[in-house]
Amino acid sequence: MDKQQEYVLRAIEERDVRFIRLWFTDVLGVLKSVAIAPAELEGAFTEGIGFDGSSIEGLSRVSESDLIAQPDPSTFQILPWRGGHHGTARMFCDILTPDGQPAAADPRNVLKRALAKAADAGFTFYTHPEVEFYLFQALESEDDPLVPVDNAGYFDHVARGQGHDFRRAAITLLESMGISVEFSHHEAGPGQNEIDLRYADALSTADNIMTFRSVVKEVSIQQGFTASFLPKPLPGQPGSGMHTHLSLFEGDTNAFHEPGARYQLSPTARAFMAGLLVHADEITAVTNQFVNSYKRLWGGQEAPNYRCWGHNNRSALVRVPMYKPTKGQSVRVEYRALDASANPYLALAVLLRAGLKGVEEGYELPEEAEDNVWELSENERRALGIQPLPGSLEQAVTAMESSELVADTLGEQVFSHFLANKKQEWRDYRAQVTPYELSRITLI
Template identity: 45%
Template sequence: MSDKIGKIIAKMDECGVKFVRLQFVDIHGKPKNMAIPLVRPDQIEDIIKDGLLFDGSSIEGFVDINESDLVLKPDPDTFSTLPWRPEEKGVCRFICDVYWPEGKPFEGDPRYVLKKALDKYSHLGYEYNVGPEPEFFILDQDEDGNIIPHDCGAYFDVEPVDQGTDFRRKLVMDLEALNFDVEVSHHEVAPGQHEIDFKFDKALKTADAVITFKQAIKAIVDKMGYMVTFMPKPFFGENGSGMHCHQSLFKDGENVFYDPDTETQLSEEAMYFIGGLLKHAPALSAVCAPTVNSYKRLVPGYEAPVYIAYGLKNRSTLVRIPASRGKGTRVELRMPDPSCNPYLAFAAMLEAGMNGIQNRIDPGEPTEIDVFEKSIPELREMGIETLPSSLWEAYHALEEDDVIKGALGDHVYEKFMEIKHKEWDDYRVRVFKYELERYLDI
């Protein structure tokens, strides 16, 4: 028995663990799990070693019924109790990797997609770090049962206008119990909208953290009698929820993006990485903004990125370079939203950026104007194109981009595209209230 597993067993014994949740995600990033009753804590050693069979044909984007057997193997590094279930202190959780019964990693496991991308570049000495900023809405219902924001607060408001202070305090405390290093929490721009930022970390750990973050927040707020949504644009006329992703590369303990000898203190690698993000932005949007609703957020007028450009400190561009330098030098991609699967999104962003480095893709000069104030013809004269304006445009861009397709792998790409075609077809044939109001008197 390894020291790590020994410490886990000791902690489980201390907490009186009676149930172990084995958690993984489907192709959308939605958590799934099985709960195993434990007679004694040392049972977990066999589960970690041998895994547990499950029916993969029932998980969207996994396998067909004729090849349904898959195996869940817990990652010991993801062991955690569940602080939002205080009345069930006997429950713990592992995030799992998915395997074929013969022992090969399952190509359709989103966590494997990211691990494969990270391994590809770790052999070259690179460590990829991500710091996401997932925004969310806390919701209530009016007397007629309509979903409404739980308060009327705005950016950085305080109580009594900001009614989310107690929510965020509870959320931060429970997230810290899950070993999150929370940096800041505050009310966001829209009524009922909030943001809790946690410190950047290695990409796999961060992707695991995003899934746990969303799961914990939903569970905690539900116990307080409200509802949480990570839907990108729940309310017309209000800002949507993004998940800006701060990215950096390290090598031998040093930030590859930092160069104190250039005017901007950005290295060539940083600039080429930006070039890769910009070049592959249309296809990236299919993975990082993957729903029909995502493109109702990505419109002018609501602080969301629309134009494919980068800028130093400029929050109107798709890619922003925050002012921090040294170890904190990073690139912020502002198109992702919290409906994305973080494992797939991080893998795609890494491949896009590394393609930029490997092919020395020049991003051009930074854009330091407010691009929202320019017309599309003016921007095109400047060489600035727009992101896809719909899921339909985004998945067609993905079809043409071999780099981002390669990041997903054949299995995930084919399943993802099949699902997105169906999602778009389902959306486009529906008749909405807006259409009745606009066209009924024709």
């Protein structure tokens, strides 16, 4: 037994933890959980906990249903919202086959494989997500209207505002679990908030995003609200994205930094950005996985929907944030299309592999988009070589289906199941008769 496992067993005893929740996700990024008693944990570390993988979305076929959840002791944390005398803790799990091999369809393993490929090239992948979400008055049923908790706007300070209290409570819980928060503020939409998590290695970031979603949901229930990460819950209002900052390090050196270069971007950074742009269509079904995602991308309110890059240009898909000449370690790029509702393990994996492909193949970065891309005409964008992202889930799935890069990143099982699920979602959506259509019933 290693030292981390010994630490967890000792902490559980000293803190009178009575329930240990083992967490993992399905292919779509829905959190799954099984609780075990402290007496079972030592066995779980050595042998794992068996379960029926065929009952979890995309995790295994019926003929290969037996899987094992093995807790990762480095992710041990007490769940602070599970109060009372007897505590509850959680750990994320790696999913294994009965012979102890990593399960091909485990999203956490998909990201680990991508990180291993980066490590083979000498890189560590760091990420920093800016997570947006809406707060609504509590919904009693799905038919209730969405009523934001306030009518405030970007960076507004609302005296005794419910968003202030909510963000303070959520951040307190996150930091008690070892998840550092960099910024928080009211976003542009009514009832919309943003909380930015501090830079971390990509696997920690993905685990932190899953914890973040749970914390936000728990606090919203405690305070009598409904929290939603739906990309576009309100027509005519900004959507909720998860702009994510990316960088590669070689040891302690930022591989994206070159002193004296334009925007201090190294050839590695430029090639990585080019990879993101070249493969953007192919990865969009993963980074923006729901029908509603494309209401955000193409619904206005400053969502990125064209394949271009720019320095401090918020209409660009890939943005180079303002840099500080004395802080080379902070040079990074920002991918702005990502949804807050994406599976973070799969999304970070395809972003990394797309960027690495650019580095491996020496992709050339096109000219910077200096203008507001949204204000250009179609002819002007075409002349500049600026192409649109997919306009619907159907278009994104079509682009993904022919992608060798995404197929190799996700692996055959996740790739095929993800495509099948998204095709079914599009068929279900296409069969709906919407309120918009019904509003025209007397005109036709």
